[in-house]
Amino acid sequence: MPSFLKRTKSLPIVFQLGETTWKVFMVLLSIRKSIGPRELSKRLKLSSPSVGLYHLNKLTEHDLTLKTTDGEYLVNPDADLGFLENYLFFEHGAIPRMTFYASFVTGLLIIYLVTTPPDFGAHNVFALAIGMSASAFFWMEVSRHYNAMAK
DSSP states (O other), X not given: OOHXXXXXXXXXXXXXXXXXXXXXXXXHHHHOSOBOHHHHHHHHTOSOHXXXXXHHHHHHHTTSEEEOTTSOEEEOTTSOOGGGXXXXXXXXXXXXXXXXXXXXXXXXXXXXXXXXXXXXXXXXXXXXXXXXXXXXXXXXXXXXXXXXXXX
16 A cells, blocks of 8 residues: 555544535534435535535545435444534534633623723733633634634
8 A cells, every 4th residue: 555545544534534525524413414415415506416425425434424225324423523522513504612602701801891990900900901811812712713614
């Protein structure tokens, strides 16, 4: 076996799948039911059902999906999806879990700004520095997760 094939097999699953295959997998995770190649092709606006079938078979080769007896595909319940535990999946996509933390900390910061009289005492400056830093770090993480998901 050539060395480049050995390296490809040893890479994590995240790096072995292409962009369209990831989109197919995200659809399967979002709808939480089985789907056929034709419906998948319509949903993702693929050129033909055979393109959808190709990507579904690619996911099946990596043990991420299972083929049902009626020719539809669903997410393999035994698949190791640990790399996706930081996301919440909805009908129309996925969002990083960190979004809720970022929103909570930003909300607390806004409430603090609205309810506290503006002065430059050590307590207020320290509280604002911590709140703004925490909010900025959380939103940077959310941005990083969105960018990683889009690739």
